[in-house]
Amino acid sequence: MLQFIIRRFLWAIPVLFFVALVSFxxxxxxxxxxxxxDNNKKQVDGATLASLNRRFGLDKPQYVxxxxxxxxxxxxxxxxxxxxxxxxxxxxxxYVANAVRGDLGPSYRxxxxxxxxxxxxxxxxxxxxxxxxxxxxxxxxxxLGVVAALRQNSIVxxxxxxxxxxxxxxxxxxxxxxxxxxxxTTLKWISITNNxxxxxxxxxxxxxxLGLSTMSFITRITRTTVLEVKRQDYIRTARAKGxxxxxxxxxxxxxxxxxxVVTVLGPALVDLITGAVIxxxxxxxxxxxxFFVDAIFQRDYSMIMGSTLIYATLVVAANIVVxxxxxxxxxxxxxxx
Numbered sequence: 001m002l003q004f005i006i007r008r009f010l011w012a013i014p015v016l017f018f019v020a021l022v023s024f025x026x027x028x029x030x031x032x033x034x035x036x037x038d039n040n041k042k043q044v045d046g047a048t049l050a051s052l053n054r055r056f057g058l059d060k061p062q063y064v065x066x067x068x069x070x071x072x073x074x075x076x077x078x079x080x081x082x083x084x085x086x087x088x089x090x091x092x093x094x095y096v097a098n099a100v101r102g103d104l105g106p107s108y109r110x111x112x113x114x115x116x117x118x119x120x121x122x123x124x125x126x127x128x129x130x131x132x133x134x135x136x137x138x139x140x141x142x143x144l145g146v147v148a149a150l151r152q153n154s155i156v157x158x159x160x161x162x163x164x165x166x167x168x169x170x171x172x173x174x175x176x177x178x179x180x181x182x183x184x185t186t187l188k189w190i191s192i193t194n195n196x197x198x199x200x201x202x203x204x205x206x207x208x209x210l211g212l213s214t215m216s217f218i219t220r221i222t223r224t225t226v227l228e229v230k231r232q233d234y235i236r237t238a239r240a241k242g243x244x245x246x247x248x249x250x251x252x253x254x255x256x257x258x259x260x261v262v263t264v265l266g267p268a269l270v271d272l273i274t275g276a277v278i279x280x281x282x283x284x285x286x287x288x289x290x291f292f293v294d295a296i297f298q299r300d301y302s303m304i305m306g307s308t309l310i311y312a313t314l315v316v317a318a319n320i321v322v323x324x325x326x327x328x329x330x331x332x333x334x335x336x337x
Contacts (some may be wrong), residue, residue: 008323012316016238017096019312020305024092027304028062056108057094058301065089095305104306109298113307118291125197126280126287128193130273132203133211137268141215142261145222146254152227160219167216176209176282183328197285210276214268218261225257232256264323266318270311 013043035052053059061067069087077083088094098105104115125216183205184192193201230253237246275288288307295303 001237005320005324006195008320010322015316016309016312020096020099020309021092023305023308024062024095024308027299027301030299031186032299034301056106056142057091062088063090063092097303099305099309100129102133104309105302107300107303108293109295109303115302117232119288119302119306119310122286122288122291126276126283126289127273128197128200128203128281129207129210129285130269132200132207132213133272134265134269136208136211137215137218138265141218142222142258144217146249146257147224148219149226149230150249157223160223164216164219167212167218172209172276173278173282175212176279177207179209180282188316193284195284202283203285204286206279210279211273214272217264219266221264222257222261225260225272226253229253229257230306239281262322266322267315268316270318273314 033053035049035058050059061283064087066087068089069083072083073084083256094250095105104119107113107115107118110118144160144164148157180192190205191202195276197203235248235252238252239245243252276287277293279285280287281293291303293305294300295307
């Protein structure tokens with residue numbers, strides 16, 4: 001098991017590097033830059049723009065610095081480490097080197113703030129929303145899928161599939177607007193404005209809206225896997241041995257049926273916690289998602305890269321935790337690991 005964990009962590013290194021490379025490439029394909037002139041704001045003159053680019057290292061080549069390498073080589077430098085540092089003295093590799101040390105850099109558009117300060121300040125808001133959404137999705141989705149599978153083709157099965165299909169099909173922004181109109185404007189059950197996001201109560205409505213799609217997906221996949229497992233030969237054998245139905249369901253059906261469900265829970269939890277842009281925008285939640293979208297429009301390179309790397313790191317960590325949890329559900333996987 002220890003070797004498995006080490007292998008997975010080592011595989012995470014090229015994965016994160018590739019994510020950083022793709023994000024950096026796509027980011028620089030968009031026209032403009034973080035300090036370009038904005039017609040709606042005070043104009044930035046050429047000298048100031050050049051000074052800002054030089055200060056933040058945006059005047060260097062994007063990937064490799066061949067000119068610095070050639071300059072040192074022409075001066076007689078032959079040390080491969082010195083030449084290698086000069087060759088990699090570029091925007092991308094300098095950012096990667098700083099990120100490895102835990103420095104995600106300053107925000108180009110928010111003066112005096114680092115990317116870490118911005119993300120970790122807004123993170124609790126997105127985390128509360130994501131945890132509540134996942135709690136709703138798991139606590140409702142798994143039991144609903146199990147009951148629907150155990151009572152296949154009954155009225156309970158049809159009702160659960162009906163609501164699961166609606167949850168997957170209807171966009172989040174439509175459900176969010178309907179909740180605001182019906183529960184906020186008509187019934188006055190929830191507050192639309194002036195919410196104190198440092199408490200849990202304002203997160204109830206957006207949490208249910210955000211978790212509805214995940215809950216529907218979990219319901220459908222749970223129902224499918226339970227239907228598949230309960231038809232296996234070892235389930236018939238367990239019943240033939242005289243085990244009561246409750247023991248058959250909890251110890252034989254659920255433990256095997258939950259493996260595909262656990263597979264999707266890790267990435268789903270990370271996706272919900274890292275910031276649901278649409279839900280946060282509809283309910284005016286000051287989470288990470290809103291700042292990430294603003295960074296894209298403002299070409300805030302360090303904010304985009306930092307948010308993407310943190311998201312990728314959480315996804316990798318969630319997948320490792322999911323793989324480790326397989327051993328708790330299936331002893332055969334534990335012995336093979």
